[in-house]
Amino acid sequence: MDTQMSELNELMKARRNKLEALYAKGINPFGQRYDRTHSCTEIVEKFDELEGKKVSIAGRVMAKRIHGKAGFAHIQDMSGQVQIYARVDDLGEGYELFESLDIGDIIGIKGEVFRTRKGEITVACKELVMLCKSLRPLPEKWHGLRDVELRYRQRYIDLIVNPEVKEVFVLRSKIITAIREFLNSKGFLEVETPTMHPIPGGANARPFITHHNALDMDLYLRIALELHLKRLLVGGFEKVYEIGRIFRNEGISTKHNPEFTMLELYQAYADYEVMMELVEEMIAYIAEKVLGTLKISYQGEEIDLTPPWERISMLGAIEKYTGIDFSAVNSEKDLKEIAEKFDIEIKKPFSKGKLINEVFEKEVEPRLIQPTFVLDYPIEISPLAKRKEDNPELTYRFEGFIGTFELANAFSELNDPIDQRKRFEEQARMREAGDEGAHAMDEDFLKALEYGMPPAGGLGIGIDRLVMVLTDCPSIRDVILFPTMRLRE
Numbered sequence: 001m002d003t004q005m006s007e008l009n010e011l012m013k014a015r016r017n018k019l020e021a022l023y024a025k026g027i028n029p030f031g032q033r034y035d036r037t038h039s040c041t042e043i044v045e046k047f048d049e050l051e052g053k054k055v056s057i058a059g060r061v062m063a064k065r066i067h068g069k070a071g072f073a074h075i076q077d078m079s080g081q082v083q084i085y086a087r088v089d090d091l092g093e094g095y096e097l098f099e100s101l102d103i104g105d106i107i108g109i110k111g112e113v114f115r116t117r118k119g120e121i122t123v124a125c126k127e128l129v130m131l132c133k134s135l136r137p138l139p140e141k142w143h144g145l146r147d148v149e150l151r152y153r154q155r156y157i158d159l160i161v162n163p164e165v166k167e168v169f170v171l172r173s174k175i176i177t178a179i180r181e182f183l184n185s186k187g188f189l190e191v192e193t194p195t196m197h198p199i200p201g202g203a204n205a206r207p208f209i210t211h212h213n214a215l216d217m218d219l220y221l222r223i224a225l226e227l228h229l230k231r232l233l234v235g236g237f238e239k240v241y242e243i244g245r246i247f248r249n250e251g252i253s254t255k256h257n258p259e260f261t262m263l264e265l266y267q268a269y270a271d272y273e274v275m276m277e278l279v280e281e282m283i284a285y286i287a288e289k290v291l292g293t294l295k296i297s298y299q300g301e302e303i304d305l306t307p308p309w310e311r312i313s314m315l316g317a318i319e320k321y322t323g324i325d326f327s328a329v330n331s332e333k334d335l336k337e338i339a340e341k342f343d344i345e346i347k348k349p350f351s352k353g354k355l356i357n358e359v360f361e362k363e364v365e366p367r368l369i370q371p372t373f374v375l376d377y378p379i380e381i382s383p384l385a386k387r388k389e390d391n392p393e394l395t396y397r398f399e400g401f402i403g404t405f406e407l408a409n410a411f412s413e414l415n416d417p418i419d420q421r422k423r424f425e426e427q428a429r430m431r432e433a434g435d436e437g438a439h440a441m442d443e444d445f446l447k448a449l450e451y452g453m454p455p456a457g458g459l460g461i462g463i464d465r466l467v468m469v470l471t472d473c474p475s476i477r478d479v480i481l482f483p484t485m486r487l488r489e
Contacts, residue, residue: 011137018100019133027097031131034058034108041079043113047121050113055123057082058108058131060160061101071098072122075107080163084109085116086125094128104134104160152477153485165478171290172467172479176243178286179263179463186278188239188265193228195221195245201445202226204381204437205248208258221247225264226384226458227445230413233268233456234448241265243463254475255405258484261463266413270457272396275410276373279400279459280307283371283407287470298403298469301369309371309400314356317364317374326356349433353378353393368401383423383439385411400461402469410459417449 022029037056038046059075059082070087086098090111101107108129116122138161151158151165159166180190198217200207202224210219225242232240246262267274287294287305294305312320319325322342329335335355339346344358356378368374376388377397385395400408414420423439424446430438467479477483 008137012135015102015133015135015137018102019135021100022130022133027130029130029133031106031108031129034129034131036108039079040075040077040082043082043123044080044121047113047115052112052114054110054112054126056108056110057123059106060134061103061105061107064101064103066099069095073098073101075109076160078166083116083120083122084111084125085122086128090124090126091128097128097130098125102134102137104136104138105130106132106134148475148477149485152483153488155481168467168471168473168479169481171471174290175286175467175470176463178289179243179282181289182282182285183241183265186239188241188267189237191229191232191237191240191242193225193242193244197222199440199442199444201440201442202384203248204383204439206250206436208247208249223248224460225262226460227442229264229266230453230456230458231445231448233266234451234453238268238454239265252484254477255465257464257476257480260476260480263461263463264459266456266458268454268456271412271455272375272398272410272457275457275459276309276311276398276400277307278457279373279408279410279461280309280371283402283466286466291470296470296472298472299474301403303370303403303469305371305402309373311373311375313376314360314374314378315376315394317368318356318360321364321367322359324359326352326359347434349430349435351378351380353380357381365401365406366404368404370402372401373398374401379423380426382411383427384414384420386414386416387419405465405469406462407465407469408459408461410457413453413456413458415449415453415455417446420449421446 019029035056036058040057040059043050043055043057057075057077059077062074062076062081064073065071070085073084073086074081075084086095088095091098108131109123109125110127111123111125113121113123138157196210196219198219200220200223203226205223207220207223210221211217212219223246225244225246229240229242241263243261243263245259247259249258250256252258284294284305284307287296296303296305315326324338329338335352336346338359339355342359342362344355344362375398376394377385379387379393379395382395382397385397388394388396396412398410399406414423424441427439428441431440464476464479468476471479473479
């Protein structure tokens with residue numbers, strides 16, 4: 001390590017010396033505005049019309065080789081790379097600048113497009129401008145680097161040297177654009193709601209806490225978008241959505257980042273059946289629009305996104321994969337035996353609904369490869385969803401799964417303020433018993449419901465997980481530009 005640091009320091013010292021040399025020659029090492037006529041990729045793609053013509057391009061030097069009084073380099077911009085050719089006869093004193101270039105420097109080039117004898121499309125430099133002197137060398141062995149944590153910490157280098165990483169984030173942007181296009185075409189209105197809440201609500205999760213000095217009050221970074229959007233249904237909006245950042249003070253894994261992006265939408269006079277149809281149609285639209293196909297590969301599994309997706313009840317899925325019929329299990333003794341069978345820790349407050357969910361997550365989720373809607377969740381874990389009329393222990397709620405990931409969560413929304421208050425009270429008892437993620441009492445939301453909220457369907461989709469599946473990335477940190485990382489000691 002000491003040897004590596006010593007070598008790095010020597011390389012940086014050499015670059016600082018080159019920086020001073022540029023200043024001594026009256027050259028600004030950090031440049032000004034530079035007007036380009038084409039991107040690097042356009043030079044290659046439009047060679048037939050650009051051959052012999054003058055162009056202006058700019059980018060980062062990624063490779064360089066000198067052959068006496070002439071040399072070649074590859075420069076890279078957002079679109080890709082192109083080769084440039086420099087020689088003393090064309091650049092005069094400017095050739096010294098070309099010779100002094102380091103990998104990583106950003107330059108501007110004016111020149112003519114031609115093809116070399118080996119067939120490579122190239123720009124012959126007639127003018128060379130330094131736009132930014134790189135003072136720190138790029139890692140030589142970055143490509144294929146196994147230290148993925150270092151790539152996450154220094155994403156800017158990852159993006160420079162690994163074009164496939166950049167493509168993931170280009171696709172992420174296109175996916176979010178396609179979501180907006182789809183929802184706008186369906187008459188949904190995009191809105192913005194507060195990020196800081198006086199009461200954390202809309203999900204079972206631990207919040208981050210901050211303090212507002214002027215108001216001398218604690219506030220919570222939002223753990224969901226739900227309750228403010230439902231207030232808008234009370235106010236008369238009928239189709240609303242928000243794409244926003246969510247913050248949950250919980251663990252980090254390949255599926256979880258404390259800060260993530262969520263789509264939530266609400267449609268008055270709809271239910272969870274409408275939401276299922278919307279999810280199928282929207283994800284199919286996104287895949288077709290962005291990828292050009294409904295058949296994708298995720299971590300070696302071929303997945304068909306074509307609607308309709310499979311539908312199965314939560315209890316039916318558990319019985320299918322474990323043989324246990326929870327509808328016939330009621331005694332605490334039997335429930336504890338099931339917990340022991342699947343090595344599930346019994347945490348207080350204990351309930352049948354929670355155990356059902358834990359068995360499902362452990363035994364069923366890993367088997368849900370193809371797009372699947374799992375329906376009718378226990379009421380204990382669904383405090384904001386309507387009860388099923390034929391079974392009040394269950395709710396009109398579904399989750400959508402692809403590639404073992406839960407991507408979507410939706411309800412027929414509870415609009416009965418009396419039932420909602422009872423649910424909140426039960427959640428409050430669970431909090432007092434030690435469940436930090438249980439829902440808090442929200443009197444203002446209850447007051448809004450008392451004015452009347454129309455029956456509605458509500459939906460949440462994790463944008464990061466959707467991007468993971470559509471770009472075949474194994475970790476959520478692969479699709480978040482700057483994921484949360486532990487500070488280095």
